[in-house]
Amino acid sequence: MKRSFYFSFILIFLTQWAFSQTFTMEEVGKFSFPSELTSSATGEKIAWAMNEQGKRNVYMAEGPAFTAKKLTDFNEDDGQEISSLQFSPDGNWLVFVRGGDHGGGNASSTVNAQNLPILPNVEIWKINLESGKVETIVEADNPSIGKDHQLLYVKAGQVWTVDLASSEKPVQLFEIKGNVNELSYSPSGDLAFVVNRGTHSMIGIFRNKRLPIQWVNPSFHRDSNIAWSEDGQKIAYIRRPGGRGAAFPELEPRHSPWEIWVADMNTGDSEKLWEAPETLAASYIYPFFAFSGNDHIAYLSYEDGWQHLYAIDINSKETKLLTPGDYMVEQIKQSPNGEKLIFSANTGSEQEDLDRRHIGTVDILSGKLTWETSGEGIEAYPVWVGNSGKMAFFSADAQRSHLVAIKSGNDTKLLGESIIPSDFPQDQLVTPKQVKFTAPDGTTVYGQLFEKEGGNSEKPGVIFVHGGPQRQMLLGWSYMDYYSNTYAINQYLANLGFVVLSVNYRLGIGYGYEFHKPSGAYYRGAVEYQDVKAGGEFLASLPQVNGNKIGIYGGSYGGYLTALALARDSDLFKVGVDIHGVHDLDGRYSLSANYEQPSDIDKARQVAWESSPISDLSTWTSPVLFIHADDDRNVNVSQTVDLIRRFEELDKPYKSIIIPGDTHHWMKWSNMVKVDQATADFLKKHLMD
Structure with a gap:
């Protein structure tokens, strides 16, 4: 009898030991993440940026061996991203921007995640690939390289230029009313640009300082997406309506027209080639647009x-x-x-x-x-x-x-x-499983289930909701840095003993137009929350999951849905971590004063209010941790400041973490790990301890 007792004790101990945490958040946070992959127009050269625990550097490889070579030496977790990486046309130079946050609004504004007394700059840098010399060119953003090593960039809405191979100071290329926001060289060296003049935008051609700007079929519309033909004799572009249109409450989406035009540079004539069908699905313009080498224009629709x-x-x-x-x-x-x-x-x-x-x-x-x-x-x-x-x-x-x-x-x-x-725990990570379940209105919803084998018979569960919302979580590491990070969190939680369900709710991409652009979503009714709740109920129904121990976390739009879940369904979602979420949607309807349909705008604002987490605070009983950086350019920190004040006025308990100086994307790696660990610890405290 005593022998049987000891055998059982040892078996339980070994089972628990085998299922214990086998890696730290810091270790799984050391995932490699490349970005800015680019190739040279001549030869077989490629270059990319690599983020290694916040140390961001430029790498290059050249055929036929393609051996990776590190070209820069930025060896500090300083929050300074690398963007706009590009080769010169002859392949002898690399140019990049260091600084800013190009995943958010006000991208060219400096990021001071280290909270230094003197602000860092957003700068254009160059690398001489023959000598290996790396140096700053100018404090600016948005570079573009043209003929003869001519570097262009836009500053204060105007176009400036400097020679990559010289030490001369930059000069303004030309002066123009409005803000230039797109540059494109023709094969012969003419510079096309888009200038935004508030109500409309036009395409101009600059040749030299002696000749007037040539306008390409100017109109009262918004022209953009410049694409040159291979011989430089034609230019294609996209045309959309100008102005703001009649003010209206967006209770339902409406068709947004757009057209493809082509202009002949010799005659000055322009012709409309195509216009989008008058359907909602055909309304959406995507970035890719190119003139091919065989008299075709390729586009995304x-x-x-x-x-x-x-x-x-x-x-x-x-x-x-x-x-x-x-x-x-x-x-x-x-x-x-x-x-x-x-x-x-x-x-x-x-x-x-x-x-x-x-x-x-x-x-x-x-x-x-x-x-x-x-x-x-x-x-x-x-x-x-x-x-x-x-x-x-x-x-x-x-x-x-x-x-x-x-x-x-x-x-x-x-x-x-x-x-x-x-020490990156690659061999200890689980392979998520594709699952699907049904929302109350019959919509099929997909998700990825993270679970480590073994452990307790009834494990706690966690729902993860992504941001965007135009994103898709995958059955592997994401190609976006923000979601590689949340993938690492989900792996850590699974290793800790949680069953994690990442929900690809409506408004996300990858499942067709009807899923991506549903009626009644976000401030029009938050229909996508059905998918999140259905995911929570699906997770709770799994035989290996304790349905009374379901938590939720998410950032940005995922923070909004986390707050909505806790406010509406605290009985299901017992705890949550709301990371830089949106909480008040009423501001979507600050329409012009001459709006003449007050009943419609009142209805629209009522729907927006009812779609906001703050409208259901009376039923929010679950513990919550609020996290927000105070230089967030995607979701203003005021969204969390306001919600916390409401909590305090209602005498509701909460925990909070503010990250001074950082942005929406945790530009400083140590801040990212801090937020990740706090998220996991809060969920563990309320669902495991």
């Missing part, structure tokens, strides 16, 4: 219900769908000869590919579509390398975080594997 590539023949005006199927296309680049497109998409031979990304290529003229990658990985942000069909892209899976990969024919090579720290 939602017109068939999925985000797909199309091509229009500028001579016949016939359009064709290049990427048919129930999947979305993003992150597109055109080949150097203008004949092919490369992109990332959520499709493949397995159902799980709906929640992954793979690389595809398509020939614009023939429409031949080739899938370059497949399997259980996540591949994103592809670029062409040279002229022989080689390509580079980001590559990850459920365990290994993103690295740059080179694909040549059937061979794929990972670059820079040695940068992954030895």
